[in-house]
Structure formats: structure tokens, C-alpha cells
Amino acid sequence: MFDIDRWNEIWNALAKNKIRSLLTAFGVFWGIFMLIVMAGAGKGLENGVVQGVARFATNSAFLWTDRTSEPYKGFKRGRYWNMESEDIQYLKSNVPELEIITPKNFGGRFSSGPNVIRGKKTGAFNVKGDYPDYVLIDPCTVLKGRWINEMDIRDKRKVCVIGEKVFESMFEKDENPIGQYLKISGVYYQVVGLIKPETRININGRTEESVSIPFTTMLQTYNMGNQVHFLAITAKAGVPVSVLEEKVKEMIKKKHSIAPTDLQALNSVNIEKEFKQMSGLFLGIQILTWIVGVGTLLAGVIGVSNIMLVIIKERTKEIGVQRAIGATPRMIITQIMMESVVLTTVAGYLGLSLGVGLLELVNKIMESAGTKPGEEVFFSNPTVSLTVAIAALIVLIVAGLFAGMIPATRAIKIKPIDALREE
Amino acid sequence: MIQISDLHKSYTMGSNSLHVLKGLNLEIDEGEFVSIMGSSGSGKSTLLNILGILDDYDQGTYHLGGKLIQGLNETRAALTRNEMIGFIFQSFNLISFKNAMENVALPLYYQKVSRKKRNLIALEYLDRLGLKEWAHHLPNEMSGGQKQRVAIARALISKPKIILADEPTGALDSTTSFEVMDILKEINDQGKTVIIVTHEHDIAAMTKKIIRLKDGVIEEVIKNGELQLFKDRIRTE
Numbered sequence: 001m002f003d004i005d006r007w008n009e010i011w012n013a014l015a016k017n018k019i020r021s022l023l024t025a026f027g028v029f030w031g032i033f034m035l036i037v038m039a040g041a042g043k044g045l046e047n048g049v050v051q052g053v054a055r056f057a058t059n060s061a062f063l064w065t066d067r068t069s070e071p072y073k074g075f076k077r078g079r080y081w082n083m084e085s086e087d088i089q090y091l092k093s094n095v096p097e098l099e100i101i102t103p104k105n106f107g108g109r110f111s112s113g114p115n116v117i118r119g120k121k122t123g124a125f126n127v128k129g130d131y132p133d134y135v136l137i138d139p140c141t142v143l144k145g146r147w148i149n150e151m152d153i154r155d156k157r158k159v160c161v162i163g164e165k166v167f168e169s170m171f172e173k174d175e176n177p178i179g180q181y182l183k184i185s186g187v188y189y190q191v192v193g194l195i196k197p198e199t200r201i202n203i204n205g206r207t208e209e210s211v212s213i214p215f216t217t218m219l220q221t222y223n224m225g226n227q228v229h230f231l232a233i234t235a236k237a238g239v240p241v242s243v244l245e246e247k248v249k250e251m252i253k254k255k256h257s258i259a260p261t262d263l264q265a266l267n268s269v270n271i272e273k274e275f276k277q278m279s280g281l282f283l284g285i286q287i288l289t290w291i292v293g294v295g296t297l298l299a300g301v302i303g304v305s306n307i308m309l310v311i312i313k314e315r316t317k318e319i320g321v322q323r324a325i326g327a328t329p330r331m332i333i334t335q336i337m338m339e340s341v342v343l344t345t346v347a348g349y350l351g352l353s354l355g356v357g358l359l360e361l362v363n364k365i366m367e368s369a370g371t372k373p374g375e376e377v378f379f380s381n382p383t384v385s386l387t388v389a390i391a392a393l394i395v396l397i398v399a400g401l402f403a404g405m406i407p408a409t410r411a412i413k414i415k416p417i418d419a420l421r422e423e
Numbered sequence: 424m425i426q427i428s429d430l431h432k433s434y435t436m437g438s439n440s441l442h443v444l445k446g447l448n449l450e451i452d453e454g455e456f457v458s459i460m461g462s463s464g465s466g467k468s469t470l471l472n473i474l475g476i477l478d479d480y481d482q483g484t485y486h487l488g489g490k491l492i493q494g495l496n497e498t499r500a501a502l503t504r505n506e507m508i509g510f511i512f513q514s515f516n517l518i519s520f521k522n523a524m525e526n527v528a529l530p531l532y533y534q535k536v537s538r539k540k541r542n543l544i545a546l547e548y549l550d551r552l553g554l555k556e557w558a559h560h561l562p563n564e565m566s567g568g569q570k571q572r573v574a575i576a577r578a579l580i581s582k583p584k585i586i587l588a589d590e591p592t593g594a595l596d597s598t599t600s601f602e603v604m605d606i607l608k609e610i611n612d613q614g615k616t617v618i619i620v621t622h623e624h625d626i627a628a629m630t631k632k633i634i635r636l637k638d639g640v641i642e643e644v645i646k647n648g649e650l651q652l653f654k655d656r657i658r659t660e
Contacts, residue, residue: 003538004538005525005532005538008520008521009520012520317516318518318519320516321512321516321518322518322529322533323497323501324475324477324504324510324516325504325505325510325529325530325533325577325581326501326502326504326505326506326530326533326534326581327501327533328497328498328501328502328533329497329498329501330498331533412497415477415478416477417472417477417478420477420512420516420589
């Protein structure tokens with residue numbers, strides 16, 4: 001294998017048909033390049049999306065109400081109804097699988113005009129009534145101050161936690177918002193915290209553009225009685241969320257005289273299910289990548305096989321001479337297979353390196369550009385794993401062997417006499 | 424060295440069968456210098472191919488150096504060729520991208536002799552043929568006569584029992600042709616069996632025995648003593 005004569009022969013055979021060798025090599029190069037770039041891009045998309053939701057509690061589900069769609073127990077269809085604060089205590093004591101249960105109410109929406117005022121500054125933001133436990137489900141980073149605590153809930157304190165966008169429009173850049181007051185829908189609240197979301201899952205408006213006040217404060221201040229707009233739950237370890245989701249829904253429906261068959265009255269979303277769907281999607285992308293990539297590669301390999309056939313045709317006489325003076329068929333086969341493998345491997349290795357290089361470049365650019373807070377980037381760290389690279393390399397060598405097989409068998413079918421006969 | 428008895432060979436071309444060799448008998452002893460002559464279609468190329476184990480035959484027997492050559496597989500045939508026969512071709516058939524030394528060393532490469540050793544031996548053979556200074560030249564930098572001398576060196580390097588030359592002077596002018604024949608004669612003088620296929624009478628006349636083929640059988644064998652007669656005859660022809 002490390003015979004200088006053999007390499008000399010390989011080099012000469014390929015150099016004789018420079019342009020053809022190059023074009024053929026390009027086929028393989030492009031195949032592997034595409035495979036790597038596509039695999040990397042797929043991975044980047046996956047990384048981007050997964051990073052956006054990674055910290056989110058995957059064992060969670062969310063419930064909210066709508067008008068009923070079926071008449072039940074004397075109620076007409078089309079009835080408006082709400083969950084109530086009492087439901088939470090009721091569920092806590094009756095559903096042992098429940099780990100966290102936290103309500104969330106929605107005050108003013110930014111779409112209904114400016115609702116937040118500070119001095120001469122005004123802004124339209126989402127106002128949410130939250131419980132301390134909510135950050136266990138949708139984690140956020142506290143940049144300044146703190147998140148809502150139990151005492152805020154108990155004392156119905158008029159405090160608020162603001163997102164970054166709120167800070168930007170209501171305060172000067174170097175101002176400390178903590179301790180300052182904001183007038184939200186006519187009532188003053190003291191800012192106690194500035195937060196930044198860790199995930200890109202948003203409920204009723206982006207967290208950056210939201211103001212959170214204690215849930216109990218919201219009920220009292222805005223005359224919501226005991227309404228609950230939105231309920232977030234998580235399951236204890238080992239309990240599938242979908243099971244918990246169904247159980248909770250069933251209990252709430254029963255308590256509020258909603259038909260068990262009514263699909264519209266109580267909506268829910270199950271994050272576990274969404275995650276599964278998402279990983280299915282990424283698996284699909286991966287499979288597609290490989291099908292397309294290997295297909296392109298195959299086209300390249302067929303090209304290599306083709307040029308090897310041409311080379312052999314041109315070298316008929318040479319092969320004939322070699323056989324006449326004692327080269328065994330095995331030697332000829334090895335020679336041609338080696339040529340084929342060298343051509344595919346060198347071209348493929350170049351494609352592999354360039355593909356990885358391009359991914360690295362994209363990564364560098366993305367890193368240096370940086371992502372501004374709150375920017376929706378669904379693409380991050382596009383890389384291929386070592387496994388993929390090694391798999392691609394093995395595919396290449398095997399492909400080279402296959403590409404060499406047909407020409408090699410053709411070569412040993414050449415009878416020395418046919419090769420030597422004068423034209 | 425070579426015993427051939429009742430050799431038959433036919434080629435099938437489509438539905439036609441062409442009977443080329445029709446029960447040929449031939450015996451060549453060790454150390455002979457033989458030329459095979461014949462018009463085209465007489466079967467001389469076919470005979471050469473069978474002698475060189477490049478082609479198989481249909482009927483009869485062929486013994487080379489006491490060994491029956493029959494139905495060998497490609498690998499065995501290649502090994503036997505490498506070991507027993509040195510080939511010289513009309514168009515030299517040197518490998519274009521290898522220099523003279525590497526071309527000469529090629530048979531030893533197939534015998535898996537180390538590169539250093541085989542190149543050393545190749546240089547020795549090139550030296551014997553007066554081509555030492557040309558060892559590192561590529562074939563296309565050499566004249567026809569030089570190329571044929573390289574080919575002869577290549578044929579000799581594996582120390583074969585017989586040298587088979589297919590129209591060795593066919594592509595050369597007459598001066599060079601005689602030079603090449605002189606070399607072949609010298610090789611024969613050193614005890615090697617040399618067989619030449621040619622259609623040139625004056626080349627054939629330089630060998631020690633002429634075998635004339637016609638229609639797939641031997642028409643006549645002209646031995647050493649009668650060569651003068653043959654020479655006279657071709658002069659009148």
C-alpha cells in the first residue's frame with residue numbers, strides 16, 4: 001500500500017485526464033460538502049430551537065377556558081365561564097400527581113393603547129398577574145432586584161417586575177428602575193425586579209414587553225373577583241403530563257358543570273407532546289439530509305466509476321503489457337480500486353474540510369455579531385458531530401471501493417492478447 | 424524446452440468458426456534461436472500467443488520446460504509468464520510514465536522484489552545494453568532502438584527460460600534492426616532460447632532455424648546448415 005510505484009501509477013493515471021479527474025472529483029466533493037453543510041444547518045436549527053426552549057419545564061401543561069360548545073346540566077351551549085381561585089386548592093388536594101400549579105391572569109394588553117405611564121413616558125405593555133412558582137416552569141434571569149415572592153401574594157402588594165423592553169422605554173439607560181414607580185392602568189406600582197426570559201416560549205405576549213404583578217394584587221385591583229384566566233401545571237416525576245392533563249381537565253369540567261365531551265370549553269397545551277413533535281421534526285430533517293446528501297454523493301461516486309472506466313479503456317494496452325510481464329489479476333484490481341478510493345477520498349476529504357470550515361465560519365460570524373436581547377434567533381452553533389464526520393468518511397471509502405469495482409472487473413476481463421494486438 | 428503436439432486452435436466470430444491452428448507439431452530445444460515466419464493468416468500470431476501463455480488452445484498439448492501448460496487460471500498464467508517468458512513487442516510497450524530503469528524493473532516488482540534491489544538489478548541490465556546514462560529518461564525521450572533495448576532488458580531481468588519477440592524490428596530502420604538482432608543473438612549465445620516472429624526474410628535469416636507456417640501447420644523447417652540456401656533463395660525471390 002505504501003509502495004511508491006503504486007502511488008506513482010495512481011498519480012499518473014489521474015493526471016493524464018486532469019480535467020476529467022477534477023470534474024469527477026468535484027462531484028464527490030460537492031456531495032460530501034452538501035451533506036456536511038446540510039447536516040450542520042439542520043443541527044444549527046435544532047440547537048437554536050432547543051436552546052430557546054431547553055430550560056422550559058418539559059413536564060408542563062397549560063389550561064385556559066373558552067365558551068362551551070355543548071349544553072349540559074341545564075346550561076345552554078355558548079356559555080362564558082371562568083376557572084376560579086378555589087379550583088387551585090381543590091386540585092392541589094385532589095390530584096396527588098400534581099407538582100406545581102400556578103395561575104396566571106392577564107390585565108391590559110398592549111394592543112389596547114398605552115397602559116403604562118411614568119412621568120412623560122408612556123408605553124403599551126402586557127400586564128400579567130403571576131405567582132412566585134411560575135418561574136419554576138418558565139425560568140427567567142433576574143437582572144436586577146427580585147421576582148414576585150410569597151409576601152407580595154399574601155399582602156397583595158402593589159409591586160411589579162418588568163421586562164427589558166419595558167425598562168428601555170420607561171427608564172433612562174443608566175437609571176436604576178428598582179424602587180421607582182410605574183402607573184399601570186391607573187394604579188401605581190413599585191418596580192422590584194428586572195427580568196430576562198431564558199426561553200423563547202411566550203404566553204400572552206413576549207416576556208420582554210410584559211409587566212408582572214402579584215396575582216392576588218391583580219384580582220383585587222382590577223376587580224377580577226376569583227377568576228383564573230390561565231393555569232400552568234407540572235407533573236411529578238414519573239407521571240406523564242398527558243395523563244395529568246386529562247385528569248385535571250376532567251376535574252375542572254366536573255366542578256364547573258361542563259360536559260365531559262365538550263372539547264372547546266377547556267383548552268390545553270401539553271409541552272411534552274409539543275417537544276415530541278419537535279424532535280420528530282428534527283429527526284425528519286436529519287433523515288432528509290442524509291437521503292439528499294447520500295444521493296448527491298452517489299451521483300459523484302457514479303462519476304468516479306465512469307471516469308475510471310474511461311481511464312481503463314485508455315490504458316488497455318498498458319494493462320495488457322503489465323499482465324503479459326507478470327502482473328496478476330489481483331494486482332490490477334488492487335491498483336484500480338486504490339485509484340478510485342484515492343480519488344474519492346481526497347475529493348471527499350476536501351469537501352468534508354470545506355464543509356466543516358464553512359460551518360465554523362458561520363458560527364464565528366454569528367458569535368461575533370451576537371444576539372441582541374429578545375431577538376428571535378432560531379439558529380445556533382451549526383456543527384457536525386465527529387460521528388457524522390467519521391460516518392461520512394467511511395461512506396466515502398466504501399463508495400470509492402464500489403466505484404472501483406466495475407472498472408476493476410472490466411480491467412481484468414481485458415485479455416493481454418487483445419490489449420497487445422496492434423491496431 | 425518447448426514441445427507442442429497436435430495443437431488446434433479456432434476462434435469463433437459470431438456464427439463463423441475460424442480454424443487457425445490445425446494440428447501443429449513443434450519442438451524447440453534449449454538454447455535455440457528460432458524465427459517463425461508466415462504470411463498473415465498463417466497462424467503465427469496465434470502460435471506466439473499460445474507459446475507466451477497469453478491465450479489458451481483447444482486441443483493437443485503444450486509443454487514448456489517440461490511443464491504442461493493447459494487451462495491455467497489468470498493468476499497462474501501471469502506467474503508462469505513472469506517466471507518463464509520474456510516478451511519483446513513490436514511497439515516496445517514501455518510504460519510511458521516510468522523511466523527506463525523503472526520499466527526494466529517492472530517484472531521484479533511483480534515478483535515483490537524490494538524497490539532498491541530491483542532498481543539496482545535494472546541498472547545492471549541497462550548497463551549491459553549500453554543504456555546506463557539513459558536510466559532516468561522517460562520512454563518518449565528515447566529513440567526506437569533505445570526503447571527496444573530497454574524492452575529487451577525488461578524481458579531479460581526476470582531470467583526467463585525463453586525470450587519471445589513479436590516482430591521486434593518491425594518499427595525500426597534496418598541499421599537499428601540489425602543492432603537489435605545482434606543483441607538477441609548475443610543473448611542466445613549466452614544460452615537463452617530466443618523465438619522471433621517476423622515476416623522479414625533478412626531478419627529471419629539471422630536466426631539459426633526458420634519455421635515457416637502456412638494454413639495453420641508447419642510448411643517447412645529450415646535448419647542452420649541450410650540457411651545459406653535459404654538466403655540465396657530469398658535473394659532470387
